[in-house]
Amino acid sequence: MNPAKNVFAVVLAAGKSKRLGQPKALLNCGENTLIKFIVDRLESINLNVIVITNLELKKSIISALELNNAKVIVPENTEYRTGNLIAGLNAINNPEKILVVPVDRPGWSLDTVKKLLNLDFTCCPEFQGKGGHPLLICKTDLEKLSKSSIDAPLNSIFTTKRINVEDSFLHLNIDTPDDLFLFEKFINEI
Secondary structure, three states: OOOOOOOEEEEEEEOOOOOOOOOOOHHHHHOEEEEHEEEEEEHHHOOEEEEOOOOOOOOHHHHOOOOOOOOOOOOOOOHHHHHHHHHHHOOOOOOOOEEEEOOOOOOHHHHHHHHHHOOOOOOOEEEEEEEEOOEEEEEHHHHHHHHOOOOOOHHOOOOEEEEEOOOOOOOOOOOOHHHHHHHHHHHHHH
C-alpha cells in the first residue's frame, strides 16, 4: 500500500494515564514500547506519522522513536483530545485525510487500516456492532475540525460512519491495570 503524501496518521499519546498509573505510550510491548509498536505498524504501510504527546513524555517518546520518521509534537494545552487533533492538523500541509490513532486503543489490524484508508468519507471500524478505532477523518470534516473549539466533542463536529471489520481485539482499551491482561493477550496473538 502506498498512501498519498497528504495522508497522515496522528497518534494521540498526550494523556496523563492516571487510572493506569503509568504512561500508556511507554508500556512494554514485546521488545519495544507501545508507541514504537504502533508507529512501526503505521510506517510499515508508508503512512506519515505525527505523535501528539505531553511535555513529561516528550523525551521518552522521542527516544523510543529514534529510528522512526514520526514527528513528535507537544501542543500548548494537551487537556483536550480535539485540541490535540487540531495541533496535529496544523502541523500538516493541506491533508486529504488523517487517521486518528489513540495510543490506548491498539487492537486494530493493518487490514482494517488499509480498508479505512481506501475510503473517502469520515469513518471508523466496527466489530460486533460496536465502533472502535482508528478514526479516519476526510477533507471536508478536517476543515470543520480546524475551525472548531479545542474542547468540542468530535461527534458535535462531524458524523462518523461505521465500517464492519473482523478485528477481535478492536475494542481493546487500555485504561486500568485490569486491561493489561487483555493487552498482553493481544500482543501474544499478533
